[in-house]
Amino acid sequence: MRRVLVWATIGLAVLAVLGVGAWVFAARTVETPAFEVAAADGRFELRDYPAMIVAEAAVDGPRRAALGDGFRPLARYIFAREREGERIAMTAPVTQRGDGDGWIVGFVMPSRYTLDDLPPPGPTPVALRETPPARMAAVRFSGRADDAMLAEREAALRDWMATRGLEPAGPVTHAYYDDPFTPGFLRRNEILIPVDRPAG
Structure with a gap:
């Protein structure tokens, strides 16, 4: 026995x-966004992203609650629950950035789509837009990304940027690649801060 x-x-x-x-x-x-690495230093990278189509939802509230509140209308849009047309394939990551007193939660749309190809959101509170090419300073890390961890990683990224003379050119973005059930040690999280490209 x-x-x-x-x-x-x-x-x-x-x-x-x-x-x-x-x-x-x-x-x-x-599918995840394509990018080219312009410079790498351990867990830190300087990345060049092409123009992308994103779906975004504006929400209020604390960061963690806002992430869930923003994800729900995005899920209704991509799974065609409140609109006509085909479902849209899931992508990663889910992104979140501050916007005044609220948050913008978003998905990058699959690369095969253009703005003209995507079905309109209908009654779902989701906005579609094309982002311009961007250079981003990035740091990747694992774990369950709570407020303290995000603040710590953002500070480390800003310190790394300062050593390279990189000035922030926009708000910080949090990127979450995994669902809430993924164990913390297997999760991929990133913090991204836009920087200006060198002239020429």
């Missing part, structure tokens, strides 16, 4: 590992 319990425990452990692996693989196979 004891041997059966041991093998059952081992079997459950193997299934758990395989399940986590499949989960991570599925999360990593969704």
Whole structure:
């Protein structure tokens, strides 16, 4: 009986590992924004992003609650729950940036779409727009991104920018690549700060 319990425990452990692996693989196979790395220094990068189409929702409230409140109308839009037309493939990350007293939560639309191709949001409170090409300073980290962790990583990124003479050119963006059920040590989070491109 004891041997059966041991093998059952081992079997459950193997299934758990395989399940986590499949989960991570599925999360990593969704489309993510393309970019070129202009400079890299450990966990810090200077990235060049092309123009992109984004869907965004404006929400109020504390950061964590606003992330969920902003995600819901975006999900209704991409899954065609309040509009005509096809579903839109999920992408990563979900982004969040401050906007006055509120927040803008967004998704980058799959690269095959243009603004003309995308179905209108209908009654869903979502705005579609094209972002211009941008240079971003970025830091990547794992863990459950609470306010303290985000503030710490943002400060580290700003310190790195200062050592390179990079001036912020816009608001900070938080990027979350995984769903809420992903274990913290497997999560991919990023902080992005726009900077000016050098002249010429």
